[in-house]
Amino acid sequence: MVAVSAAPGIYDAALIRRQTLMGASGPRALVKNFRVFSIAMFACIGGLLYGYNQGVFSGVLTMPAFKGHMGDYDSDNPADQSRKGWLTSILELGAWLGCLLSGFMAETASRKYGILIATGVFIIGVVVQSCSISAGHSAILGGRFVTGMGVGSLSMIVPMYNAEVAPPEVRGSLIALQQLAICFGILISFWIDYGTNYIGGTGATQSDSAWLVPICLQLFPAVVLFAGILFMPFSPRWLIHHNRETEARKVLATLRGLPQDHELVELEFLEIKAQSLFEKRTVAEHWPHLQELTTWNTFKLQFVAIGSLFRTKAMFKRVIVATVTMFFQQWTGINAVLYYAPTIFKELGMDSNTTSLLATGVVGIVMFIATIPSVLYIDKLGRKPILTIGAIGMATCHIVIAGIVAKYRDSWPDHSGAGWGAVAMVWLFVIHFGYSWGPCAWIIVAEIWPLSNRPYGIALGASSNWMNNFIVGQVTPDMISGISYGTYLIFGILTFMGAGFVWWFVPETKRLTLEEMDVIFGSEGTAQADFERMDEINKEIGLDKIARGSNGNHVDIPEEKNGASIKEE
CATH class of the missing domain: 1.20.1250.20 (MFS general substrate transporter like domains)
Known part of the structure; x- marks a missing residue:
């Protein structure tokens, strides 16, 4: 065990100090x-x-x-x-x-x-x-x-x-x-x-x-x-x-239910201030003409910073992971199901509008319930296995539905069991989406960016999500009326491709530090430069001292490997 002065060590020390003061996470922390x-x-x-x-x-x-x-x-x-x-x-x-x-x-x-x-x-x-x-x-x-x-x-x-x-x-x-x-x-x-x-x-x-x-x-x-x-x-x-520090300290103390001079409030206040200074100095280094926080500069910065995501091979790889992951999330067909569920259930042989709406209501229930386990276990199981298993499950459901529709689409009244079997496959499809691509795709998009590019990278990934969402909503009625069961085949094939993309091209991001993200994306040094700047800020505002104790006493933290803190498994 050694005391570490690098920026990752500062935040490990800050975390230990905070846990000492507030306790562990969990339901009790929510109540507190x-x-x-x-x-x-x-x-x-x-x-x-x-x-x-x-x-x-x-x-x-x-x-x-x-x-x-x-x-x-x-x-x-x-x-x-x-x-x-x-x-x-x-x-x-x-x-x-x-x-x-x-x-x-x-x-x-x-x-x-x-x-x-x-x-x-x-x-x-x-x-x-x-x-x-x-x-x-x-x-x-x-x-x-x-x-x-x-x-x-x-x-x-x-x-x-x-x-x-x-x-x-x-x-x-x-x-x-x-x-x-x-x-x-x-x-x-x-x-x-x-x-x-x-x-x-x-x-x-x-x-x-x-x-x-x-x-x-x-x-x-x-x-x-x-x-x-x-x-x-x-x-x-x-x-x-926005340089309203006195008001910020008061708000932070109120949110935490503590006095403004409490050590925990001071620790979190300085962490936020360090992050703010880091962003301002990063802007000053890369875009010095935009460092003044005016409305016009803030507007221009959105586009300048997004353009920076395409300048290097390593950053472009992250762009591909974010945008293509969101492409496959939408082309699983989930929003085709959500937007056109009654139409789809009618296509699957439901004998009345009321029955199809009732079947649609079950979609909402199963999706809500299926999302809960992912929230609880995503950090333990990892992103890649959950995304891959979920994609294979969804794709299989699409293929089964396509087979049922192809065989019975002209004789639903005589094969009501086949219709309900297809409906059950839709429900199973929604379950697979709920625990996998629903939450996990957004987690991937949020995790893969260096600190200084994260807001713009997330915005780019989200825009891919909404644009593909728009395209799916636009073409689904034509697909259902024009190619019938072929709709489910297309969604199924694309979802299988999504599983392959995740497995072979998307790195596992569970429990990785920012430096390790740079290693797996081939941009070593980007995070190190960020951390050096952050380390300088931490010393400047006194965060390193308070992180190790109010008296400046060091808190032992795990020895680092390859510049990144070793996390407890």
């Missing part, structure tokens, strides 16, 4: 940090809106009243199928744009007001959709695009806000709440569709309220989030980064 837990839960209403919006339109598309109002889009006419695709996928196009703008908005307006702005945009989009009863098809398209911009921004800013208000020992759990909130939103949207489908009857007499109610219900949680976020604290990290 109940104030922060409550704040994160409230912010995750943004995730609920995201999930609800993903799921609700699938049921609306099958409702006779909506079809009567918007015109037929269920015929075999290619123009009608393209229209149906736009009705669904326009939201993803808006979300892609919102995602690209969210980094700039969160940095200039703050994470808190970024959530406020994104929620306001979301509310405007829902209002436009609810007014489509008189304005028609164009209002639905425009409203869903605007709603998508809000959803895309919330999908980026809410996890960022939760990460920055959370203490390190519960940060992972609080970020994971976002994924569970998304699944919960999908779950309730399916069942609300199932219930409102009965308003006025399930046939020609169905009331317009059947589809207006589930759309308008989004306003309630959105208004609650919009009003409540005004009473939420700013991110301490954002305050420090």
Whole structure:
């Protein structure tokens, strides 16, 4: 055991010091940090809106009243199928744009007001959709695009806000709440569709309220989030980064329920300040003309920094891993299932719209439940095996569904068992996605970047997710009507390819330090330069001293190997 002065050692020492003061992670830590837990839960209403919006339109598309109002889009006419695709996928196009703008908005307006702005945009989009009863098809398209911009921004800013208000020992759990909130939103949207489908009857007499109610219900949680976020604290990290250190210290002490001069508050405050100084000095070194924190410079920095991701072979390899992983996540067909589940179940022989909606509701339940084990065990089992097994499972389900549809698609009434077998395969497919590619793809995208490039790398990966989401939503109706079982074959083959990509090209990132990330991606030295800069900052602000004890006493930490701390297995 030796005392280490390098930057990784400082943070190991800081972690030991913090654990001495606060104790270990786990359920008790969540109870102890109940104030922060409550704040994160409230912010995750943004995730609920995201999930609800993903799921609700699938049921609306099958409702006779909506079809009567918007015109037929269920015929075999290619123009009608393209229209149906736009009705669904326009939201993803808006979300892609919102995602690209969210980094700039969160940095200039703050994470808190970024959530406020994104929620306001979301509310405007829902209002436009609810007014489509008189304005028609164009209002639905425009409203869903605007709603998508809000959803895309919330999908980026809410996890960022939760990460920055959370203490390190519960940060992972609080970020994971976002994924569970998304699944919960999908779950309730399916069942609300199932219930409102009965308003006025399930046939020609169905009331317009059947589809207006589930759309308008989004306003309630959105208004609650919009009003409540005004009473939420700013991110301490954002305050420090914008030179509001006195306010940041006060907010941090309130979040932790401790006095402002408590050693734990001081330790975390200095860690955040060190990170802020690191980012500012990195910008000053690479882009000296953008180092002043003006709104225009912040806007330009987003594009300059993204361009830097393509300058070296090692960084481009990370770009490929992030964007291609998100490509395969969407081309597993998960959002085809979420957006068009009732249509798919009808294709699989369900004998009525009500039955297909009921089957769709089960999709929400199984996805929500399947996500929980991954949150608990992802750091123990690793990313690669879970992603690979999940992809093989999903691909197999697609192939089985394709075989059933190919054999029985012209005789479903005489083979109801085959139809329910295909439905069971859809449910199994959703289970495989829930524990694997749902959470794990986002973890990969967040982990692989050097410290100085991480915000822009994540934004690039997320934009790949939303753009492929848009394409899948656009082409799925044409695929189902045009090639029938071939739809599932294509998704299955692509998902098998995704398993191969992960296994042969994506390195295992479980428990790796930043330096080790550079080694496996072939960019040794990038992280070392980062750590040297961080080490200088730590000494400058006194973080190294407080990390080893208030009296400057050293805390023994594990000896390092290849410049990276050895972690306990």
